[in-house]
Amino acid sequence: MKILVALKQVPDTETKIKVAADGRSLDPADVKWITSPYDEYALEEAIRIKEGKGAEVVALSVGGDSVKEVLKNALALGADTAVLLKGDGQGDAFAVAQMIAAYAKDKGFDLILCGNKGLGGDNAAMGPMLAELMGIGQANVVVKLELGEGTFKAEREIEGGTEIVEGALPAVITAQKGLNEPRYASLKGIMAAKKKTIEEVEATPATTGAQISALALPPERPAGRKLEGDAAAQAQALLQALKDEAKVF
Amino acid sequence: MTSMILVFCELKDGQIRKPSLEALSEGRRLADAAGKQLGALFAGASCSGSAEAAKYGADVILTAEGPALTSYSSDVFAAVLADAVKSKGATVLLAAATAVGKDVAPRAAARLGAGYASDVTGLSMVDGKLQAVRPVYAGKAFATTSFASGVQVATTRPNVFPAAEKAAAGTTETLAVPASDFKSVVKEILAKASGKVDLSEANVIVSGGRGMKDGANFKILEELADALGGVVGASRAAVDAGWGLPHSMQVGQTGKVVSPTLYIACGISGAIQHIAGMSGSKFIVAINKDPEAPIFKLADYGIVGDLFEVVPELTKAAKTMGIGTN
Ligand SMILES: Cc1cc2nc3c(=O)[nH]c(=O)nc-3n(C[C@H](O)[C@H](O)[C@H](O)COP(=O)(O)OP(=O)(O)OC[C@H]3O[C@@H](n4cnc5c(N)ncnc54)[C@H](O)[C@@H]3O)c2cc1C
Numbered sequence: 001m002k003i004l005v006a007l008k009q010v011p012d013t014e015t016k017i018k019v020a021a022d023g024r025s026l027d028p029a030d031v032k033w034i035t036s037p038y039d040e041y042a043l044e045e046a047i048r049i050k051e052g053k054g055a056e057v058v059a060l061s062v063g064g065d066s067v068k069e070v071l072k073n074a075l076a077l078g079a080d081t082a083v084l085l086k087g088d089g090q091g092d093a094f095a096v097a098q099m100i101a102a103y104a105k106d107k108g109f110d111l112i113l114c115g116n117k118g119l120g121g122d123n124a125a126m127g128p129m130l131a132e133l134m135g136i137g138q139a140n141v142v143v144k145l146e147l148g149e150g151t152f153k154a155e156r157e158i159e160g161g162t163e164i165v166e167g168a169l170p171a172v173i174t175a176q177k178g179l180n181e182p183r184y185a186s187l188k189g190i191m192a193a194k195k196k197t198i199e200e201v202e203a204t205p206a207t208t209g210a211q212i213s214a215l216a217l218p219p220e221r222p223a224g225r226k227l228e229g230d231a232a233a234q235a236q237a238l239l240q241a242l243k244d245e246a247k248v249f
Numbered sequence: 250m251t252s253m254i255l256v257f258c259e260l261k262d263g264q265i266r267k268p269s270l271e272a273l274s275e276g277r278r279l280a281d282a283a284g285k286q287l288g289a290l291f292a293g294a295s296c297s298g299s300a301e302a303a304k305y306g307a308d309v310i311l312t313a314e315g316p317a318l319t320s321y322s323s324d325v326f327a328a329v330l331a332d333a334v335k336s337k338g339a340t341v342l343l344a345a346a347t348a349v350g351k352d353v354a355p356r357a358a359a360r361l362g363a364g365y366a367s368d369v370t371g372l373s374m375v376d377g378k379l380q381a382v383r384p385v386y387a388g389k390a391f392a393t394t395s396f397a398s399g400v401q402v403a404t405t406r407p408n409v410f411p412a413a414e415k416a417a418a419g420t421t422e423t424l425a426v427p428a429s430d431f432k433s434v435v436k437e438i439l440a441k442a443s444g445k446v447d448l449s450e451a452n453v454i455v456s457g458g459r460g461m462k463d464g465a466n467f468k469i470l471e472e473l474a475d476a477l478g479g480v481v482g483a484s485r486a487a488v489d490a491g492w493g494l495p496h497s498m499q500v501g502q503t504g505k506v507v508s509p510t511l512y513i514a515c516g517i518s519g520a521i522q523h524i525a526g527m528s529g530s531k532f533i534v535a536i537n538k539d540p541e542a543p544i545f546k547l548a549d550y551g552i553v554g555d556l557f558e559v560v561p562e563l564t565k566a567a568k569t570m571g572i573g574t575n
Contacts, residue, residue, distance in 0.1 A: 013502060014521060015386070016389075017386045017389040037503065038503075093355070097359060119502065120385055122506075124351050125365050125367055128323065128359070135432075137432030140351070153436075155439070157348065157497065158438070159348055160447045160497075161439050162497075164436045164438075165435050167431065167432050168432060168433070207398075210365060210381075210396045210397060210398070210401075211394070212393065212394055214392070214393040215393075222549075224533075225550055226545075231559045232562045234552045234554060235563040235565070238534060238563065243570070246549065248453075249477075
């Protein structure tokens with residue numbers, strides 16, 4: 001079995017967001033970059049499948065040289081090989097999906113795993129777009145995955161519960177928190193990763209579907225009001241305020 | 250042919266789901282602004298209930314019905330959506346950002362070679378093209394998205410766009426159903442027993458964090474939520490604490506993104522990953538015994554105090570004041 005795990009490098013959540021001079025992108029100064037946490041669930045799942053029934057795990061990321069960090073980490077965690085697809089990995093999901101589809105098309109992957117969304121961009125689009133472009137099935141926001149002979153059974157989050165999706169392999173599965181508990185890289189893994197090389201491939205040109213034309217910080221929330229008195233008085237004052245000022249009720 | 254704005258609508262028990270009514274109403278507003286027609290698209294084994302779309306402004310109601318659509322399948326439904334866009338010459342395709350909407354809309358977009366914007370909180374037509382505003386970076390910024398493609402696809406965040414009745418003709422048309430060679434299909438729905446609305450669609454949310462000390466204590470939040478006509482959520486710390494709270498209750502970056510009118514955070518410090526899920530709430534109330542808790546920076550109303558004293562008082566006051574939403 002051959003598994004592709006698509007990983008994205010994203011700004012850490014704690015990063016203070018500043019808008020660049022162009023008014024539509026993130027000012028990269030002081031940004032700490034990490035592997036998108038949802039992708040960590042995807043990678044962990046791939047490694048567990050490898051440990052359970054044997055598989056070859058290929059980690060892939062779209063971007064420039066800086067993205068090699070993500071791939072080195074994936075190798076340290078247990079990916080067999082890593083591919084840097086040289087292209088704009090921060091841009092439009094449709095363009096990224098096309099680049100990955102063009103790379104993956106004839107390589108015989110049985111399973112493609114990725115996060116259900118890239119942290120921060122939150123578009124939740126790359127996985128389903130990739131599945132469509134490759135003409136294969138999908139299950140998104142998955143919290144449980146079982147593989148059969150050429151089939152999969154996935155449990156995914158929906159409103160008020162979960163649902164079971166079944167389909168044929170190859171398929172794209174996008175991971176959600178709950179799928180597993182990602183491990184930390186071992187010293188042995190880190191040392192072994194140092195010996196592995198990252199294959200660099202120029203991405204096939206792609207068409208853009210959508211782009212960010214402006215990025216702005218949200219308006220400051222007006223200072224809140226602290227309510228006074230004992231618990232009963234505070235409760236009374238809050239509900240009155242919600243009723244009269246906020247008109248919630 | 251006047252070009253069309255098409256809205257994919259979901260039915261549940263013969264009724265259009267509320268997030269779909271919101272998307273439909275927003276579609277009507279955009280169609281009016283751009284001088285376009287509004288089409289409401291339905292797919293399933295049966296589309297009874299779809300006529301309701303006329304009340305929310307649908308000029309045309311398109312239905313794809315048949316046994317192939319009994320269970321939801323992303324690939325077959327994406328084909329239905331894309332085919333409808335093509336046959337009607339639609340330039341905009343909207344769906345609600347629900348579990349199904351977020352599953353099918355990007356797939357349909359790829360099929361159409363179209364750009365896609367997910368979970369948007371604002372839409373407008375600028376020079377005949379769609380423009381979408383959506384929160385990014387844990388709500389620390391808002392991105393305006395423009396489309397490079399002729400067809401433009403977006404999903405609307407539930408509980409953000411008002412559902413507004415506006416009568417229209419609602420002429421009906423049936424669509425051909427694509428062949429059912431599923432690549433993947435939903436086999437079973439494992440619903441939660443409660444029957445309450447999902448957090449992502451709730452109007453009032455009472456959330457508890459690590460300050461709740463134990464899962465059993467969430468009972469006092471349930472009581473308050475019941476009194477206010479709301480549902481209960483939780484921080485990740487509470488979900489991960491082993492108190493028996495399901496992940497489906499988690500609000501935040503790795504949980505649910507919510508946009509209620511009222512969010513009451515009880516014993517929640519206000520970590521950025523939690524804020525990422527709830528900063529779109531219209532009114533935020535924080536109950537925390539630590540006056541320095543970051544959640545107070547966000548809260549419209551803050552109560553510095555012990556939640557175990559304050560929450561029951563709130564429930565009591567809500568009952569005596571006869572409060573409850575709508
Ligand atoms: C990758 C990643 C993803 C994450 N995703 C999420 C997510 O989706 N959602 C999420 O919530 N978090 C998420 N987190 C975790 C987040 O960083 C915080 O750890 C978490 O939100 C803290 O939860 P809390 O506020 O309940 O607990 P704490 O930070 O421990 O706060 C508890 C609060 O309760 C107050 N308190 C205690 N007792 C009482 C009392 N009797 N009365 C009143 N107040 C009291 C305390 O003063 C304190 O402010 C994520 C973290 C990471 C790294």
